[in-house]
Each structure stands twice: as C-alpha cells, then as structure tokens.
Amino acid sequence: MARESVRVALGRRGYLGSSAPGRAVAYLVGGVLLGALVLVGGLALALLGGVLVVVLVGIPLLGLLAFAGIPVAALERRRLTLVDPAPPAPTPHRTPEAPGIPAWFKLRVKEQATWRELAYTALLALVLWPLDLLVLACTLGAPALLIGAPAQLALDGGEIRAAKLWLVSDYPHAFAIALLGLALLAPLLYPLGAYATARAALARLLLAPREAELTHQLAEVTRSRARLVDAFEAERRRIERDLHDGAQQRLVALTMTLGLARLDVTPGSPLAAQLATAHDEAGNVLTELRELIRGIHPQVLVDYGLAAAIEDAAERSPIPVDTDLDGLPRLPEPVESAGYFTTREALTNIARHSEAPRAHITARHEHETLRIDVRDNGKGGADPGRGTGLTGLADRIAVLDGTLTVTSPPGGPTVLSVEIPCRAQQPRALTTD
Amino acid sequence: MPSPATPSPHHRLRIVVAEDSVLLREGLVGLLTRFGHEVPAALGDAEGLRAAVEEHAPDLVLTDVRMPPTFQDEGLRAALALRAERPKLPVLVLSQYVQRSYAAELLDTGEGTGVGYLLKDRVGQVEQFADAVTQVAAGGTVVDPEVVRQLIRRRRDPLEQLTPREREVLGLVAEGRSNASIAAELVVSEAAVGKHIGNILGKLDLPPADGTHRRVLAVLAYLRA
Numbered sequence: 001m002a003r004e005s006v007r008v009a010l011g012r013r014g015y016l017g018s019s020a021p022g023r024a025v026a027y028l029v030g031g032v033l034l035g036a037l038v039l040v041g042g043l044a045l046a047l048l049g050g051v052l053v054v055v056l057v058g059i060p061l062l063g064l065l066a067f068a069g070i071p072v073a074a075l076e077r078r079r080l081t082l083v084d085p086a087p088p089a090p091t092p093h094r095t096p097e098a099p100g101i102p103a104w105f106k107l108r109v110k111e112q113a114t115w116r117e118l119a120y121t122a123l124l125a126l127v128l129w130p131l132d133l134l135v136l137a138c139t140l141g142a143p144a145l146l147i148g149a150p151a152q153l154a155l156d157g158g159e160i161r162a163a164k165l166w167l168v169s170d171y172p173h174a175f176a177i178a179l180l181g182l183a184l185l186a187p188l189l190y191p192l193g194a195y196a197t198a199r200a201a202l203a204r205l206l207l208a209p210r211e212a213e214l215t216h217q218l219a220e221v222t223r224s225r226a227r228l229v230d231a232f233e234a235e236r237r238r239i240e241r242d243l244h245d246g247a248q249q250r251l252v253a254l255t256m257t258l259g260l261a262r263l264d265v266t267p268g269s270p271l272a273a274q275l276a277t278a279h280d281e282a283g284n285v286l287t288e289l290r291e292l293i294r295g296i297h298p299q300v301l302v303d304y305g306l307a308a309a310i311e312d313a314a315e316r317s318p319i320p321v322d323t324d325l326d327g328l329p330r331l332p333e334p335v336e337s338a339g340y341f342t343t344r345e346a347l348t349n350i351a352r353h354s355e356a357p358r359a360h361i362t363a364r365h366e367h368e369t370l371r372i373d374v375r376d377n378g379k380g381g382a383d384p385g386r387g388t389g390l391t392g393l394a395d396r397i398a399v400l401d402g403t404l405t406v407t408s409p410p411g412g413p414t415v416l417s418v419e420i421p422c423r424a425q426q427p428r429a430l431t432t433d
Numbered sequence: 434m435p436s437p438a439t440p441s442p443h444h445r446l447r448i449v450v451a452e453d454s455v456l457l458r459e460g461l462v463g464l465l466t467r468f469g470h471e472v473p474a475a476l477g478d479a480e481g482l483r484a485a486v487e488e489h490a491p492d493l494v495l496t497d498v499r500m501p502p503t504f505q506d507e508g509l510r511a512a513l514a515l516r517a518e519r520p521k522l523p524v525l526v527l528s529q530y531v532q533r534s535y536a537a538e539l540l541d542t543g544e545g546t547g548v549g550y551l552l553k554d555r556v557g558q559v560e561q562f563a564d565a566v567t568q569v570a571a572g573g574t575v576v577d578p579e580v581v582r583q584l585i586r587r588r589r590d591p592l593e594q595l596t597p598r599e600r601e602v603l604g605l606v607a608e609g610r611s612n613a614s615i616a617a618e619l620v621v622s623e624a625a626v627g628k629h630i631g632n633i634l635g636k637l638d639l640p641p642a643d644g645t646h647r648r649v650l651a652v653l654a655y656l657r658a
Contacts, residue, residue: 259559
C-alpha cells in the first residue's frame with residue numbers, strides 16, 4: 001500500500017498498525033535535531049561574525065546568515081514528505097536569469113520567499129524544536145520508561161524502580177509493566193500524530209510557494225520553452241546556411257570542373273568514361289543535398305511566405321493535393337514556420353498511412369488567427385499520440401498559444417487542424433534599387 | 434585547340450556575372466570564357482549590378498538568387514529591377530531552389546522573352562548550360578526542367594486538355610529546346626514535333642502569329658496555369 005499522510009491515517013482504524021505514527025515520530029525527532037543544530041550553528045556564526053566585524057570580514061559573514069533560511073528550508077521541505085508523502089512542496093524560488101553567484105544573490109534578496117524562509121528558520125531554532133522535544137517527551141517519555149522495564153531489570157539485576165514509581169524485582173512484573181507502557185502508548189500516539197500534522201502544516205504554509213510564485217514559475221517555464229524552440233529554429237537556419245554556402249557551392253564548382261574536363265578528353269577513352277561516372281555521381285550528391293537542405297528549412301518560406309511554401313509542399317506530395325490558400329498574408333516567422341512544418345508532416349502522414357487518393361489543404365487568416373486544415377478521405381483511425389513528429393509540432397504550436405487538433409474516426413475522413421493567433425505582417429517592400 | 438563545343442566567334446557574348454561564392458564565380462567566368470564569351474565584370478554582390486550593367490552594356494546578365502547582405506533573394510530582386518528598367522536585357526538567374534514562384538515572377542517581366550531560370554546544379558552540365566546562355570541572350574525563354582517537372586504533375590485546366598505526349602513536348606519547349614532537339618529527345622521526326630506544337634498552341638488558344646513568340650506564350654500559360 002502506498003504511504004498516506006499522517007492526517008489521513010489518523011482518521012482510519014488501522015492507524016496504530018500503520019507506518020504513520022513511526023513517521024510522525026521520525027519527523028519530530030528530525031525537527032529536534034535540526035532545530036538544535038541550527039540554533040547552535042546560527043549562534044556560533046553570529047558570534048564569530050560579531051567578533052570579526054572589527055576586521056570587516058565579519059560583515060559578509062553576518063550577511064551570509066541572512067540566507068541561512070534557504071538550505072534549512074530546502075531540507076524542511078524534503079522532510080515534509082515524512083508526514084505528507086504527496087505532493088512534495090516545490091521550491092518557491094526562481095531560477096536566476098544569468099549564471100553566477102552575484103545574480104543568484106541579487107534575485108534571492110528580492111524574493112519574499114527568502115525572508116519567509118529566514119523567519120521560519122528563526123522560529124525553528126527558537127520555538128519549534130523545543131516544542132517538538134516537549135511533545136515527544138510528554139507522549140513517548142513515560143511509556144518508553146515502562147516498556148523499558150524488562151531491559152532495565154536485565155541490565156541492573158536485582159531490583160529496579162520502574163518509572164520511579166514501582167519497585168520491581170522479577171520478570172513477570174517487569175513484563176506486566178511493559179505491557180502497561182504499551183497500553184499507555186497507544187492513546188498517546190494520537191495527539192502525537194495530530195501535533196506532527198499541525199507542525200508540518202505550519203512548515204508548508206511558510207515554505208511552499210505562494211500562488212503568485214507558482215504563476216510566475218509557470219510563465220517562466222513557458223518562456224524557457226519558447227526560448228528553446230527559438231534556439232532550435234536558429235540552429236536549423238544555421239545548418240541550412242552552412243550547407244548551402246559551403247558544401248553546396250563547392251559541389252556545384254566541382255561538377256562544373258568535371259563538366260569542363262569532359263570537354264577536353266578524347267571521346268570514348270577510358271578516362272572519358274571515368275570522368276562521366278564521377279560527373280554523374282557528383283550530380284547525384286548535389287541533388288540529394290538540395291533535397292536535404294529543403295527539408296531543413298525551405299528558403300521559399302522566408303522569401304514568399306506560407307502560401308507559396310504550402311503550394312510547394314503540395315506539389316511535392318506523392319498523392320495529389322488540392323490547395324485553397326486565398327488571401328493568406330505574410331505572418332510572423334515562427335507562425336509561418338510552425339504552419340509549414342505541420343502541413344508537411346500531415347502530408348507525409350497521409351501519404352504513409354491513410355491510403356487516401358487525394359488530400360485537401362485550406363488555410364485562412366481571419367479574426368487575427370491562422371487556421372490550416374489538412375483533410376484526407378482515407379481510412380481514418382489516425383492516432384495523434386503515436387506520431388512523435390506531431391507531438392513535437394504540437395509543442396511548437398503551443399508555444400505560440402496555438403492548438404493542434406486531429407479528428408480521425410475509423411473510416412475517415414481525417415482532419416488535422418492548426419489554429420495560431422497572430423497578426424498579419426506588412427508586406428516586404430520591393431527593393432528596386 | 435578547336436573543340437566541337439566551342440561556338441563560332443560571332444556568338445561571342447559580353448556577360449556580367451553576379452555570384453557571391455568566389456569559387457563558383459571564378460568557375461563561371463572560366464566556363465563562359467571557355468565557350469568563347471567575354472566577362473567584363475564579375476561581382477560578389479547584387480548591389481553593384483546596375484552600375485556594372487550601365488558601364489559595360491552586356492549582352493546578358495547572369496546572377497545568383499541568394500546574395501549578400503541578407504542572403505535571401507537579392508539577386509532575383511536585382512534581376513527584376515534591371516528587367517523593369519530594360520525589358521530587352523537578357524537575364525539568366527541561377528537558383529539553389531526549384532521554385533515556381535521565382536520563375537513566374539521573373540517570366541512576368543519583358544513578356545518572358547530573354548529570361549532564364551535555372552537550378553544551380555545545371556551549371557555542371559556545361560554544354561547544356563552554355564546552350565541556355567546562348568538561347569537567353571538570343572531572346573529565348575529557358576525554364577529549369579525541375580520546375581517544368583513539378584508543373585507537369587499538377588492538374589491544371591488549360592493543360593488538362595493536352596495529351597501526355599503534348600505535355601512532354603510543352604515541357605521541353607519550356608526548357609528552351611528547339612524542334613530539332615525535341616525530336617531527337619523523343620526519337621520522332623521534326624514534323625511530328627511541329628504537329629504536336631501546333632496542337633498545343635491550338636488547345637491553349639494561342640492564335641497564329643510570330644512562331645517564337647507563341648512558343649513563349651505557351652510556356653507562360655504553362656507556368657501560370
């Protein structure tokens with residue numbers, strides 16, 4: 001059985017037999033140890049800092065003390081799972097935008113969470129851990145002494161005074177007292193569990209992120225995903241440019257040289273045949289390279305926009321494709337790019353899986369939204385979750401606040417739709433000079 | 434050493450070349466010189482193209498599409514601007530991409546005469562390339578076979594009436610081939626090719642006029658279909 005929170009376990013009949021009381025005890029014992037350690041460590045650091053202030057080294061040392069809450073809080077958040085296994089409390093802190101220690105400190109000083117954590121740490125060192133200790137002593141102290149009676153008797157021999165109350169000199173009595181201890185322990189474990197729950201709730205209240213901090217983190221995740229997509233896109237361009245300006249140009253020059261060389265050899269000679277082979281081979285490589293470059297990022301998309309690029313993809317499709325792209329304006333680059341690659345992926349899937357005789361693409365820009373529908377009258381039953389290509393594209397579209405939907409009942413038709421909100425771009429001025 | 438590929442001196446053309454890759458530019462100049470042409474200016478960017486044309490008054494401009502500074506379609510834009518100013522100036526554009534939009538835009542200038550749009554790969558087929566240069570300079574229209582191939586695969590109205598053989602012939606016409614060359618390619622008589630072309634012109638509703646011009650119009654109909 002999965003671990004449940006102490007609070008839930010308290011309400012069940014099997015509480016005493018479960019791991020919950022043990023975890024509550026472990027949580028409080030840990031709290032005592034950590035609290036005592038923080039108090040001692042904090043005092044020592046404060047003292048050292050205070051003394052060293054005279055030689056200035058102490059000032060940063062004292063400053064460091066202000067951040068002591070951060071590691072303590074991190075540990076405390078982790079310890080919370082003892083009492084409440086799921087979900088673990090995430091950090092309320094943000095990731096610094098720039099690497100390096102100065103950026104880290106700058107961000108932490110500004111964050112409210114840092115100071116909440118410091119307050120919690122002070123509370124832990126001064127109030128909470130003595131309280132934890134007190135609760136532990138009250139609930140576990142007396143039963144522990146009683147339960148320990150047989151062991152004490154075995155160690156001391158002769159006679160002992162169990163829990164300073166009864167004089168015991170033989171084992172039957174000692175075990176009876178141990179049983180009494182157990183009986184006493186059982187009801188006391190309930191307030192112990194309740195206290196541990198309350199204690200953990202207080203820690204969570206101070207250490208878990210607030211609503212605003214969570215919203216901020218979500219926005220940050222979205223932004224970082226957008227940055228990743230941008231970086232991916234930029235890398236694509238760079239590869240395309242490199243291939244184009246490097247390998248492709250050299251290959252063209254090579255085929256030209258080989259072509260010229262063929263003019264100068266004696267026709268029908270072995271050398272002429274070899275040159276012809278080399279020439280043809282270089283030509284084939286060039287063709288392959290051209291297709292490869294086009295797959296990475298088609299230049300027509302940059303120069304003429306989405307409509308021309310979709311037309312182009314439709315023309316290359318192995319099955320006939322009708323296009324209806326009337327009045328599609330130039331759109332922001334990431335939108336055009338996402339729209340194009342989705343359309344191409346859809347056409348690839350149709351050709352591969354749908355058994356459709358024909359496909360139809362409609363694209364419109366209305367109400368500041370681009371909508372592309374790719375429809376086929378194939379056998380249907382397409383599973384959008386299966387194609388990894390579509391998943392990646394869905395991510396790219398999601399970054400642009402768009403949606404990708406696929407409807408594909410068995411027997412067809414399959415319709416893949418993309419909707420991306422965006423404004424039309426001003427047409428690029430013709431550079432006539 | 435006279436070679437069969439070297440044309441007679443009266444075909445000697447003055448050609449301005451614009452190509453940003455040094456390797457390729459040198460190669461092109463070498464190739465054109467090898468075929469007996471003269472290259473008064475070879476540029477690395479599209480910006481100086483107009484000045485070079487004004488200075489040298491070439492018989493033909495040969496330019497790459499993608500050029501500095503932004504490496505988009507500067508070369509094509511420069512070619513279009515030149516054609517807008519002097520519709521009679523023959524221009525041959527080399528492209529890395531097979532793209533109907535580029536070809537169509539170019540063919541819209543100067544009624545599509547004296548223009549060429551070739552894939553860069555074709556430069557390797559030196560004799561065919563030299564042939565294309567001569568044809569464009571003479572006012573012909575040369576469109577890359579790859580573009581033509583794409584168009585053949587499209588189902589389009591005026592072309593749907595054509596038989597597969599007629600489409601094939603039209604494709605070869607678009608490539609700038611002569612009737613004799615088409616006949617050789619398809620292994621038929623020149624008369625048969627003439628008949629096909631007559632049928633094509635009839636089906637595309639191009640009234641009898643100057644023969645060459647109608648061929649260009651047929652190609653344009655083909656491209657715009």
